[in-house]
Amino acid sequence: MSMFCYQCQEAAGGKGCTVKGVCGKTEDLAKAQDLLIYITKGISVYSTKARALGVINKEVDKFIMESLFATITNANFDRNVFMERVKKGLQLREEVKNQYVNAGGKLTESKENTSWLKKILGFGGMKKEEELKLPEAATWFANNANDFNAKAATVGVLATENEDVRSLRELIIYGLKGLAAYLKHSNHLNYNDEKIHGFMQKALAATLDDSLTADDLVALALEAGKFGVDGMALLDKANTETYGHPEITKVNIGVRNNPGILISGHDLKDMEWLLAQTEGTGVDVYTHSEMLPANYYPAFKKYKHFAGNYGNAWWKQTEEFESFNGPILMTTNCVVPPKASYKDRMYTTGVTGVPGVKHIPDGKNGKAKDFSAIIAHAKKCKAPKEIEKGEIIGGFAHNQVLALADKVVEAVKSGAIKRFFVMAGCDGRMKSRNYYTEFAEKLPKDAVILTAGCAKYKYNKLNLGDIGGIPRVLDAGQCNDSYSLVVIALKLKEVFGLDDVNKLPISYNIAWYEQKAVIVLLSLLHLGVKNIHLGPTLPAFLSPNVAKVLVENFGIGGITNVDDDIKMFMGQ
Incomplete structure (x- = not known):
């Protein structure tokens, strides 16, 4: 199979990208992402069964959450990152499989039982049938790069032949990707919900079960919505308990005369660390696109070098990053492959990535990320070029x-x-x-x-x-x-x-x-x-x-x- 992706609104021709993603991802990258999603499904087969026996592998939870997030549109364009994740996923799959077996679990069910997937996932209505083998996603291994590439070409969206089943499976998977993004932000603030992880893995495993009907999958999609509410409520709690409730705020959209760092994406923990580390350095911090609401939180208002918002929505970054003059920190998805003129000023962190762009890794043992490199870079840059003046008002969250x-x-x-x-x-x-x-x-x-x-x-x-x-x-x-x-x-x-x-x-x-x-x-x-x-x-x-x-x-x-x-x- 060639590339096929239709997960975003700009799918080519309103049908799907088959040569190159409108987002900028290549066929090789798209296939690597498909393979990673396939591996997360295989891991989820075992982790779902293991959870039923009281075994929870937190490393698996983190891996699946971050893998789903990394495949969101405009998050990560580095194919090597995905291939390394696939290798790590295969190791984790065997680890959780062994944990399941050691806890007394069996890998097959007798022919008197219904589909083990239906049984463990809570779906009923199956007639007795012959013993079912584990899905291939739970057993497949690769020995070399050729094996990876060959498999990646067979496990994409179109591997599900029935159009309606395919549609419902992808609706569920795309919902899970969004849910994983929100859960990741909560986890970054040390808020977690094991039930959400459990549901995401149950739902991933369910997309491998050909015995599930359209009605089963519709019900699963609505259940994803229930956990979507839970996930957004958890993140709301994490944000407001950590940084206070958003307040009505007038946000400056002009510029100052100091050099600046532009922070984009959604991650408020990265925002907190960056503001703390730039304090007293003579470098201002500006938000961009979805980071604008950081201006509404009381905890960030104490920083005098927090200058306001620069620019507009994510898709205008190729022109606005050019005029900003200073370095840009991409904390989450909404990355557009950068132009050569400012590529050396872009930094990624978290699940984001672009080949040839500097990446700031997580801190060790939960410690803060080290933003010293981007701060040093900013000090060498000119102040941002002003592209507009005035204020915009926001902060109308529920409280x-x-x-x-x-x-x-x-x-x-x-x-x-x-x-x-x-x-x-x-x-x-x-x-x-x-x-x-x-x-x-x-x-x-x-x-x-x-x-x-x-x-x-x-x-x-x-x-x-x-x-x-x-x-x-x-x-x-x-x-x-x-x-x-x-x-x-x-x-x-x-x-x-x-x-x-x-x-x-x-x-x-x-x-x-x-x-x-x-x-x-x-x-x-x-x-x-x-x-x-x-x-x-x-x-x-x-x-x-x-x-x-x-x-x-x-x-x-x-x-x-x-x-x-x-x-x-x-x-x-």
Whole structure:
């Protein structure tokens, strides 16, 4: 098989990338990522069975979580990293298999039993059948690079022939990738949930079981949504207990005269370490893209050299990194392969990677990462070139909005606020995404936008005004802070005495790009939210039949044009 990838919104032709990823990944890299996901499934076969016997391997938990995260769109472009991970995965698979056997587990079931996968994963309804062998992902070994390459060509997305089964399996896997990203951020702050790790491994193993029906897989996808809510709640707790609740904040988008470091991605622990190590050095720190919400946290406001936000959403980095002049630290996904003109100023850390770009490793034994190299680099650079001036306002996470609940409720009761629009999600480079700018501009003046994620860059610098002092764009934070929007909606449902969240004057017009948006979507479906509209296009990985199920059962829809969509949302 040649390369095939359709996990992001920009899949070529709305179908899939087959020559080179729109993101920039090559065929060899795509296949290496496919092989790593295959290996995580094989490990999960044993780890899921071992967990049922009380055996939990924390190294396996970490490996699977980070492997899923590393394969998210625009996270890591270094093929060697993935091949080393595959080798490590094979070692861990044998380790956890031995732990399972030593705990009294058996590797096969007698023919009187149903499929062991169905049995251990909690699915019922199987008839008695002949003994089933372990799936190949649990037994395959490689002796050399040729073996790796040959196998990688056979285990990609298209290895599942049935289009609907393939669609549901990939929907689950992409949701797991997003969930793994959020769990990784929580773990970095020493917050963990063994049940989430257990579910991710159960679900990975389930994608190997050909006996699972479409109904089984739909149920598993909705269960992923349940754990998506748990994962975002855990990260919200980790962030707020560590750094305080986000506060309403005006963020400077201009520049100072000092040299600076630009930090992008999502990881707040890296932000904390960088601010602490740059204090007193004469180097300023600026956030970029999804790191903007770091400006809202009380713990970071004490740093006088925390200068504000520079630039816009991730996809503009090839021009904005050029003008920044100083070094850039990429902490998570949202990496665009750099231009030669600033490649020597880019640094990666965590699961991110680009061949030829300097990588800052984790600290030993849980100690802080050492950012001295990037700080020394910054001191040799010119101050950032100013690309805009002014301020943007944010910090409207659930704690802050609920503090304004009386004011919001009064505005709704008086008719000053007629409708809320959840416009969370991602930004991207397709011109069709200008729809969201136009949509925000044309919304009735009595409508308020609730946002999270980098989708906000399509409208957070527009002068949309306020309603009785309540800004018409309420930015809750990063994509994971979509949880805040859920908390707000559920609180409003309670305040207004409603029995169904769908009876609130809230519409969902969400822009998606990558796999973290998938887990947010599944989380909303688990919570019973209906009539969510996704754009600028529906996911390519939804087969016609699976899309039909989502439309009929959950009211999932796409977008058309701004004027007609606003009329539809407003019930006109």
